[in-house]
Amino acid sequence: MKELWSQRCRGLIPYTPGEQPKGRKLIKLNTNENPYPPSPQALRAIKEAAGEGLRLYPDPECTELREGIALALDVKPEQIFVGNGSDEVLSLAFQAFFDPDKPIRFADITYSFYPVFADFYGLSYREIPLDEHFSLPLAPFLEPGGGVVLANPNAPTGRELDLCDIRSIVAANENSVVVVDEAYVDFGSRSAVELVSLFPNLLVVRTFSKGRSLAGLRVGYAVGDKDLIAGLNAVKNSFNSYPVDRLAQAGALGAIRDQDYFRATATKIISTRACTSGHLRSMGFTVCDSAANFLFVTHETVPAKVLLEGLRQRGILVRWWDKPRISNYLRITVGTDEDMQTLCQALREIIAEQA
Amino acid sequence: MKELWSQRCRGLIPYTPGEQPKGRKLIKLNTNENPYPPSPQALRAIKEAAGEGLRLYPDPECTELREGIALALDVKPEQIFVGNGSDEVLSLAFQAFFDPDKPIRFADITYSFYPVFADFYGLSYREIPLDEHFSLPLAPFLEPGGGVVLANPNAPTGRELDLCDIRSIVAANENSVVVVDEAYVDFGSRSAVELVSLFPNLLVVRTFSKGRSLAGLRVGYAVGDKDLIAGLNAVKNSFNSYPVDRLAQAGALGAIRDQDYFRATATKIISTRACTSGHLRSMGFTVCDSAANFLFVTHETVPAKVLLEGLRQRGILVRWWDKPRISNYLRITVGTDEDMQTLCQALREIIAEQA
Numbered sequence: 001m002k003e004l005w006s007q008r009c010r011g012l013i014p015y016t017p018g019e020q021p022k023g024r025k026l027i028k029l030n031t032n033e034n035p036y037p038p039s040p041q042a043l044r045a046i047k048e049a050a051g052e053g054l055r056l057y058p059d060p061e062c063t064e065l066r067e068g069i070a071l072a073l074d075v076k077p078e079q080i081f082v083g084n085g086s087d088e089v090l091s092l093a094f095q096a097f098f099d100p101d102k103p104i105r106f107a108d109i110t111y112s113f114y115p116v117f118a119d120f121y122g123l124s125y126r127e128i129p130l131d132e133h134f135s136l137p138l139a140p141f142l143e144p145g146g147g148v149v150l151a152n153p154n155a156p157t158g159r160e161l162d163l164c165d166i167r168s169i170v171a172a173n174e175n176s177v178v179v180v181d182e183a184y185v186d187f188g189s190r191s192a193v194e195l196v197s198l199f200p201n202l203l204v205v206r207t208f209s210k211g212r213s214l215a216g217l218r219v220g221y222a223v224g225d226k227d228l229i230a231g232l233n234a235v236k237n238s239f240n241s242y243p244v245d246r247l248a249q250a251g252a253l254g255a256i257r258d259q260d261y262f263r264a265t266a267t268k269i270i271s272t273r274a275c276t277s278g279h280l281r282s283m284g285f286t287v288c289d290s291a292a293n294f295l296f297v298t299h300e301t302v303p304a305k306v307l308l309e310g311l312r313q314r315g316i317l318v319r320w321w322d323k324p325r326i327s328n329y330l331r332i333t334v335g336t337d338e339d340m341q342t343l344c345q346a347l348r349e350i351i352a353e354q355a
Numbered sequence: 356m357k358e359l360w361s362q363r364c365r366g367l368i369p370y371t372p373g374e375q376p377k378g379r380k381l382i383k384l385n386t387n388e389n390p391y392p393p394s395p396q397a398l399r400a401i402k403e404a405a406g407e408g409l410r411l412y413p414d415p416e417c418t419e420l421r422e423g424i425a426l427a428l429d430v431k432p433e434q435i436f437v438g439n440g441s442d443e444v445l446s447l448a449f450q451a452f453f454d455p456d457k458p459i460r461f462a463d464i465t466y467s468f469y470p471v472f473a474d475f476y477g478l479s480y481r482e483i484p485l486d487e488h489f490s491l492p493l494a495p496f497l498e499p500g501g502g503v504v505l506a507n508p509n510a511p512t513g514r515e516l517d518l519c520d521i522r523s524i525v526a527a528n529e530n531s532v533v534v535v536d537e538a539y540v541d542f543g544s545r546s547a548v549e550l551v552s553l554f555p556n557l558l559v560v561r562t563f564s565k566g567r568s569l570a571g572l573r574v575g576y577a578v579g580d581k582d583l584i585a586g587l588n589a590v591k592n593s594f595n596s597y598p599v600d601r602l603a604q605a606g607a608l609g610a611i612r613d614q615d616y617f618r619a620t621a622t623k624i625i626s627t628r629a630c631t632s633g634h635l636r637s638m639g640f641t642v643c644d645s646a647a648n649f650l651f652v653t654h655e656t657v658p659a660k661v662l663l664e665g666l667r668q669r670g671i672l673v674r675w676w677d678k679p680r681i682s683n684y685l686r687i688t689v690g691t692d693e694d695m696q697t698l699c700q701a702l703r704e705i706i707a708e709q710a
Contacts, residue, residue: 004532022418055393216408234369241372247571251602
């Protein structure tokens with residue numbers, strides 16, 4: 001069936017995204033979407049852009065959007081690259097900055113797209129084991145090498161890295177690129193963007209999907225030295241010149257300009273996260289300290305797989321991986337207060353059934 | 356400046372898209388955009404999708420849109436792959452179906468992204484010279500090899516291939532994939548989609564950018580055997596799981612359902628093309644027979660570069676390439692009748708100045 005596929009394509013084990021259910025009404029706590037709608041400014045900007053102008057190609061350089069992001073982050077527009085979601089930005093970065101003969105490093109428990117990218121581009125890599133508390137050991141990242149990829153906060157654990165540690169890693173790797181994936185930075189952690197102007201080898205990757213409630217729009221971006229941004233552009237323009245459409249550029253610009261709305265929804269999620277953590281702990285869960293919009297949890301007696309199935313029967317989706325070290329954990333997205341009350345009630349029932 | 360770039364990235368010569376001017380009001384006949392707005396059904400569908408749902412990821416499989424396209428083309432949904440513009444679809448196809456050690460073949464004068472993709476993915480290729488009338492010689496494509504890429508109608512010439520010739524090429528290359536890029540098929544030529552169910556090695560790539568007036572939305576698709584579609588999905592899911600956003604899926608579905616609007620605008624462009632060709636010939640231009648929404652022209656006395664500059668001074672953008680064999684040609688997009696009257700008047704002035 002694969003006779004006509006390229007050699008590279010035949011060996012692929014692609015990334016598996018979380019389920020996107022169609023039809024049936026479910027409480028979806030499995031793909032870390034924001035429970036609140038996008039900013040009204042974003043929606044208004046999209047509707048305004050949905051006109052005759054769509055007959056024309058979008059600005060391939062996303063000029064206005066880069067200016068808007070630069071203003072919000074206090075950097076220069078030439079330090080910004082915009083792509084079709086942070087997955088595309090990360091994928092382009094793997095191609096632009098890493099070479100097959102120099103192993104890159106990332107954690108053994110982190111975003112599972114990293115090894116997929118590396119395998120796809122024929123890159124070698126070392127997976128550095130997190131400790132038993134899912135903390136990152138610093139030493140293996142302080143040796144110079146072929147590049148580093150860090151998720152901060154990490155996924156699926158939610159654990160935050162100290163900015164001083166990130167700074168040490170970036171400083172120790174001056175001859176290779178350190179990518180800090182801040183997909184989940186919007187829920188209370190400190191960004192490495194403030195280090196970008198100090199270190200030409202630091203690339204910070206962010207997204208509008210989580211904190212800005214725009215997963216459906218596909219906009220991600222990178223912040224880094226202009227030479228790194230030029231590398232991303234060289235790769236992008238060898239692959240697809242216009243990955244960010246007119247509506248996505250308009251909507252993202254509307255969203256980045258509405259900082260008040262963004263702060264209000266992020267604050268609600270942080271508060272719901274704290275409250276839910278407390279409830280879960282009182283039920284016998286160990287809950288990782290999370291700086292993200294999800295909780296990584298394991299129960300003292302009931303196996304994660306049993307909880308997963310019990311929740312699914314009750315119409316609640318959460319994420320579970322059949323992987324070493326984490327197969328007794330669930331990753332639960334922080335929804336609205338009401339979603340989390342329903343979740344906690346369902347978990348109480350399942351735990352009671354197992355007692 | 357490139358110390359931190361990967362080896363592959365350092366050697367890149369990326370594709371250069373046509374200019375997207377900002378600000379000043381110009382007549383833009385340089386990037387083959389449709390002069391008519393998108394279907395009102397498409398715009399309505401986008402506005403309806405611009406709501407709370409954008410907080411959720413899009414359907415990574417574009418199920419509804421694939422069903423809509425399949426219905427319009429009389430094929431099955433599993434024979435359709437949807438991507439972020441036909442450039443992304445082509446780029447994924449180069450990765451999914453071609454190997455470095457088996458040279459692929461395409462014309463020496465064709466879409467200039469093909470050699471960029473091939474170089475970027477480390478593929479070898481043979482550029483087959485078109486004859487002096489820019490016709491494709493059949494023989495070099497009838498030997499089996501590592502794959503074939505044909506643009507039909509061809510760009511930038513506008514010349515159409517005979518469907519019997521395409522069939523012969525596909526039949527002669529049963530052990531490798533033949534990609535037929537039909538970006539410009541919507542303006543009167545015959546599609547190879549009718550051959551897809553007969554040949555498991557044929558992949559037809561199309562776009563919503565031209566005939567559907569949606570260049571700003573970034574939606575392209577491939578039609579082929581389900582095993583080829585599976586190969587494209589394997590590569591896509593190793594690169595970026597969700598390249599087509601919710602608004603793009605909704606808008607494209609609205610557009611594909613509005614066949615009446617599509618036929619009406621395509622018919623207008625075909626009529627304007629015929630009329631403009633006549634005017635240009637009467638001014639001393641040689642005009643290639645075009646089945647596309649552009650004309651490829653050369654003047655008997657005035658050099659193309661002079662015409663290009665004269666038009667630019669008059670606020671009219673057309674496309675010119677500093678490349679062997681075609682450096683005395685201009686590619687002119689077919690706009691509205693009014694655009695083309697302005698163009699012809701400007702050309703008459705420039706030619707008169709040179710006399």
